[in-house]
Amino acid sequence: MKKFMVAATTLALTGAWVAVAQAANVQGSSSNNAMLVIDKSDFPPFVNPLEKAGLRVKYENDKESGTIDIFGGPVTQVRNAAKANEAGAFFAKLPLLPIFNVAQVWYNDQNPTANVYSIRQLMKPPFGAWPEFGGLVVGQVKGTESGQGVYFGEWSKAVSTPTQSDSTDLHMTATDRIVWYVGDNAVTTMPTLVNAQYKVVGIHLTGTNDNLPHAPNLYGGTLTANYSAGHGAITGAISRGSHNVDFNGTAIFADGTFKKDQLIEGRFYNEAAALAGIYTGGAANEHIAFGGSRSN
Structure with missing residues (x-):
C-alpha cells in the first residue's frame, strides 16, 4: 500500500503543469458520461489547480477519481518518458523510486494535424481519487497547449492484472470502451x-x-x-x-x-x-x- 501511495503522489506532482492563467471555458463530452466525465481539472488537491481540460473516472461503487489535467498529466508524462514514433518498452517511472513502472507509454508526432499519446496503466491506484483505467489514448490538435488545448481520444476500463512487460494491448476492444473530446477554450457564440x-x-x-x-x-x-x-x-x-x-x-x-x-x-x-x-x-x-x- 505504501508504494502505491508514493506512486500516486509522485505522479501527480510530476504531471502537474503549474502556471498562473485565467480560468478556461472547458467544454466537451464522452460516449458514456456516467463513467468518464469531462470537467475542469481539480486534481491533485495539493498542487495548484489549473482548471483546464480534464477527465474524471466514475466507478461502479459510486466513487470517482479527481479530474486529471490532460496536458499537465498524461500528455506531459508521455512526452517525458517515451521517444517519439518509436516502438519499445518505454515506461513512466516513479521519480523517487525509479524501480517501479507506473505505465507503459508511447507517442506519435508524425501526423500534421494531431499528436497522439498512448498510456497503458500498470499500477492500480489504492483510492478513488486517483484515476484508474486500462488504456488511455489522447489526441492533441497540433498548435494547442494548456489554456488553448483541444483533445480527443479513447479510454478503456482497468483490468484486474495488467501485463507488466512490454505490450501494446490497450484493451480498446472492451465492450465498455469510451470515446471523448474536450477543449480549454470552447466557442460559445459561433462566428460566421x-x-x-x-x-x-x-x-x-x-x-x-x-x-x-x-x-x-x-x-x-x-x-x-x-x-x-x-x-x-x-x-x-x-x-x-x-x-x-x-x-x-x-x-x-x-x-x-x-x-x-x-x-x-x-x-x-x-x-x-x-x-x-x-x-x-x-x-x-x-x-x-x-x-x-x-x-x-
Missing part, C-alpha cells in the same frame, strides 16, 4: 464561417492489429463548415481504408456545438480555429473520436 476547411483525424481502436500506439492508423479527411446568422452545416468525411464517416447533414448551432442525429456530436474551439467531437454509430468498438484545425 464561409467555406472554412478543417483537416481532421480520427482515433479508433489503438493497439489492435497494425494500429500500434507508436504509429497509430488514423482516420483522416477534410471537413467544410459554413455558418451565418444562427444556421450552419458541416460537410465532408473522414476515412480509413474503405470505411468512411459521413458528416453531410451535420448542423452547426449558435453556441458553437454541432450534431448529426445520434451519430456525431462536437464543438468548435479557439474562436473556431479548431474542432473536436465523437462519432457514436453502432457498438462501442465502432465509435471514433476526432479533432482537427482550420487550414484556410
